[in-house]
Every structure is written in C-alpha cells, then in structure tokens.
Amino acid sequence: MDVIKDILRNFKENSLLQAKFERHLKVAIKTKKRGDFLFLYGTFLGFGTQLFWSIYPFSQNKKLLPVNGWYPYNPMNSPSYELTSFFQIFASAFNISHTMNIDSFTINLMMQTGMQCDFLQLTLKNIMxxxxxxxxxxxxxxxxxxxxxxxxxPNLKTCIRHYIEIKRIARKLEDIYRTSMAVVFLGGAFIFCAIFYQMLHSQRDPTEIFYLLFFLFSMLTEQFIFCWFGNEITFKSGQIHGALYTIPWVDCSVKFRKML
Known part of the structure; x- marks a missing residue:
C-alpha cells in the first residue's frame, strides 16, 4: 500500500511528470476519456451480469437461492427466503463493485504510465x-x-531524468501486480471453462443465457484490457528511442552526441 501511495504522490507532485505544453494536455484529456469509458463499460458488464444472475432464481417455477449454501435455519421458508436472497444479491453486488474498482484503479495506473511515455516522446520531438x-x-x-x-x-538531461522516473514507476507496478496478474489469468482460464460447460448444460432459459454471456464478456474484457495496456507500455516505451533521432543532433558537438 505504501508503494502505491508513493506512486500516486509521484504522479500528483513530481514536476517531471506534469504536462508541459498543449499537446501534453491533449494526451492527458484523451487518456482520461479512455479511462472513464472503460469504467462505464465495465460497470455495464458487471451489473448486467449481476442483474440476470439475481433474477434467474425468481424466474423458475420453484424456490431457488442465487447461491446454494448451508444455513442454521431453513432458508426456503418465508421471510428467511427473501432475506437470504437479498443478502446474497447485496453481497454479490458489493463484490462486483469492489472487483470493478480495483481493476479500474490498476488499469488507470497502467494508462498513466503509458501517458508519461507519450509525454516524453512529444517532449523529445519538440525539444526546441x-x-x-x-x-x-x-x-x-x-x-x-x-x-x-x-x-x-539541459533539456536532454531533464528528459533523461524523466525517463528514469518512468522506468522506476513501471518497475514498481510490475513488482506489485506480477503475482496478482498471474492469478487473474489462471483463474480466468478456469472460469472460461466453467462458463462454457454451464452453457452446454443450460436449459435454454433466456435469463441464464444472458447471465452467462454477460459474465463471459466481463471476464474476456478484463483479461483483454490488462493485456492491451501492459503491452501498450512496452510499445510506447520503445517509441521513446525513436523520438531521440528527431533531435537536431547533427549540428551538435561530439560530446553532446555521446550523451545522446
């Protein structure tokens, strides 16, 4: 947690990481819009899954709980049935909201790191x-x-400091999320198999089909977005080296060329 706080404080207070001119601001606004869209899209998929999962038991001809479990009372008697169902639905909605916010937070950290690569690339291309x-x-x-x-x-020296700071942040993010990402992808593979198996044995109930489809697209979206933004950092960091060649180094001394 302290490491994450340090990263957030760095993004907020470190002068090297702030927008320097109009093109930086355009990149920052575009990044924010992407983050907002992904959060809304994740909310739609998450609570779409929650909605159809919640109403499925009530669409059957018999009393069913959203999740079967052992209770020290008979959950099928009224009002225990209604209270237990409400508790399970509320707990599921809370869990979805919690997972969605953690994913959104992680993705935004990755997007911020990629945005810093864009900042540095634009700075190098417009260094004069x-x-x-x-x-x-x-x-x-x-x-x-x-x-x-x-x-x-002096401009190039500042850009080098910026690059070192980006590498430091990226390394911290990798150390924090390396294990959890492995769990997400391994767990996602198991969930995909479980969803497809359940769809094959479905009773063709529309509510159940929609619940499984929303759940499937939620998991696919989560894994795709993590892959996309992780690779985007690698791709954008590689473009920084290409931006160095746009600096007018030909007219500079050998000492400057070596520094470059």
Whole structure:
C-alpha cells in the first residue's frame, strides 16, 4: 500500500511528470476519456451480469437461492427466503463493485504510465520549444536565441531524468501486480471453462443465457484490457528511442552526441 501511495504522490507532485505544453494536455484529456469509458463499460458488464444472475432464481417455477449454501435455519421458508436472497444479491453486488474498482484503479495506473511515455516522446520531438529552469522543463513563449547546444543539453538531461522516473514507476507496478496478474489469468482460464460447460448444460432459459454471456464478456474484457495496456507500455516505451533521432543532433558537438 505504501508503494502505491508513493506512486500516486509521484504522479500528483513530481514536476517531471506534469504536462508541459498543449499537446501534453491533449494526451492527458484523451487518456482520461479512455479511462472513464472503460469504467462505464465495465460497470455495464458487471451489473448486467449481476442483474440476470439475481433474477434467474425468481424466474423458475420453484424456490431457488442465487447461491446454494448451508444455513442454521431453513432458508426456503418465508421471510428467511427473501432475506437470504437479498443478502446474497447485496453481497454479490458489493463484490462486483469492489472487483470493478480495483481493476479500474490498476488499469488507470497502467494508462498513466503509458501517458508519461507519450509525454516524453512529444517532449523529445519538440525539444526546441522548451528551456530548463531549476531542472524543470518550461515551454518557451518566444523564440530561443541561445546557441543550439546550450538549449539542448539541459533539456536532454531533464528528459533523461524523466525517463528514469518512468522506468522506476513501471518497475514498481510490475513488482506489485506480477503475482496478482498471474492469478487473474489462471483463474480466468478456469472460469472460461466453467462458463462454457454451464452453457452446454443450460436449459435454454433466456435469463441464464444472458447471465452467462454477460459474465463471459466481463471476464474476456478484463483479461483483454490488462493485456492491451501492459503491452501498450512496452510499445510506447520503445517509441521513446525513436523520438531521440528527431533531435537536431547533427549540428551538435561530439560530446553532446555521446550523451545522446
């Protein structure tokens, strides 16, 4: 938990990780919209599953609980049946909400890391538009008349510090989520098998079919999104090296080229 708090504090307070000019802001807004959309889409799938799972027992011709279990009383007698059903439905809704928020939080951390790669890539491609003040990049509002190398050297050093910070955050995220991601994917494989098996033995009840389909798409979406944003960090970090070649290094000294 302390490591996660440190990462969040870093994103909020570290000047290296803040947007520096308009194109950075556009990337940040786009990232936020993607995060909001994925949260709403996850909410739709999660509570769609919850809805059809909840009403399925009541659509049958006999009393059924959403989840079979042992109780120190007869749960089929009224009002025990209604209270037990309500408790199970409420507990399931809470569990879905909890899982959905944890997944959304994790995905947003991954998106923020990818966004920092975009920030750094854009900074390198537009490095002449900045000047360094107290180790922080600031956008130059007027054309800079200083010698080329005097502009590039401090800017590049700041970009290197930014890159090191991104690597540090990515390594922390990997250490935190490595084991849990393995559990998610192994558990997801088991759940897929269970869903398909249950669909094969379904009584063609529309409520049950919709519940299983929503559950299936929820699990597929969870695994796909984790794979997508994990690979996106790898892809975007690789593009940073390509952005280095857009720096006007040809007119610089050998010392600067070696630093580059």
């Amino acid at each position: 538009q900045f000047h360094t003040v107290d180790g922080i990049l600031c956008q130059s509002l007027q054309q800079n008349t200083e010698p080329l190398e005097d502009i590039l050297t």
